[in-house]
Amino acid sequence: MVHRMSRPSSPDVASALLAHHSAFKAFLVSRVGNAADADDLLQNGLIKALQRADELKDGEKSVAWFYQILRNVIIDHARSRNATRRREDAWTADAITLADDADAERVLCGCFAHLLPSLKPTHAELLRRVDLEGRPVSATAIALGMTANNASVTLHRARAELRKKLQEFCGACADGACLDCNCDRSSAEK
Numbered sequence: 648m649v650h651r652m653s654r655p656s657s658p659d660v661a662s663a664l665l666a667h668h669s670a671f672k673a674f675l676v677s678r679v680g681n682a683a684d685a686d687d688l689l690q691n692g693l694i695k696a697l698q699r700a701d702e703l704k705d706g707e708k709s710v711a712w713f714y715q716i717l718r719n720v721i722i723d724h725a726r727s728r729n730a731t732r733r734r735e736d737a738w739t740a741d742a743i744t745l746a747d748d749a750d751a752e753r754v755l756c757g758c759f760a761h762l763l764p765s766l767k768p769t770h771a772e773l774l775r776r777v778d779l780e781g782r783p784v785s786a787t788a789i790a791l792g793m794t795a796n797n798a799s800v801t802l803h804r805a806r807a808e809l810r811k812k813l814q815e816f817c818g819a820c821a822d823g824a825c826l827d828c829n830c831d832r833s834s835a836e837k
Contacts, residue, residue, distance in 0.1 A: 660700040663709040678721050692720045762812045770805030
């Protein structure tokens with residue numbers, strides 16, 4: 648006698664899954680970090696499970712089968728968030744480029760380059776590579792053997808140090824962005 652397992656119906660699958668609702672939600676919260684996203688993902692997972700209930704051959708394995716569906720839902724969620732983040736980063740980069748283009752016609756204070764050698768060597772190199780050459784902080788950090796976080800902090804300090812030196816050297820024209828400088832450039836070359 649051959650014993651065949653019957654396929655569970657959608658209501659049977661739904662009942663089995665709803666019995667484990669709390670465990671599924673805890674699983675999702677531990678993966679995505681917040682209850683609101685976990686609720687949304689659980690709902691999406693339940694919809695997918697009910698749509699695919701006919702794929703389940705053994706009703707006793709519905710919980711394990713659903714955990715796999717939840718893992719796939721988490722992956723889809725992460726991919727969606729990463730895609731959104733990439734779009735937002737691209738938009739931010741475009742906005743910065745447009746802002747930079749608006750300032751492109753203004754002339755950077757010539758004192759900037761003359762004061763760089765008076766800074767700490769690491770500060771001067773970071774400013775030269777990032778601010779003058781437009782290299783990314785992360786790439787510059789690697790080139791200088793620093794962590795990206797350390798390079799960002801050091802760059803902030805270097806800009807503050809340069810700002811102070813520009814204010815001492817150029818006076819009032821160094822206020823703001825130090826663009827369209829009108830200080831005596833001949834004194835900068837001394």
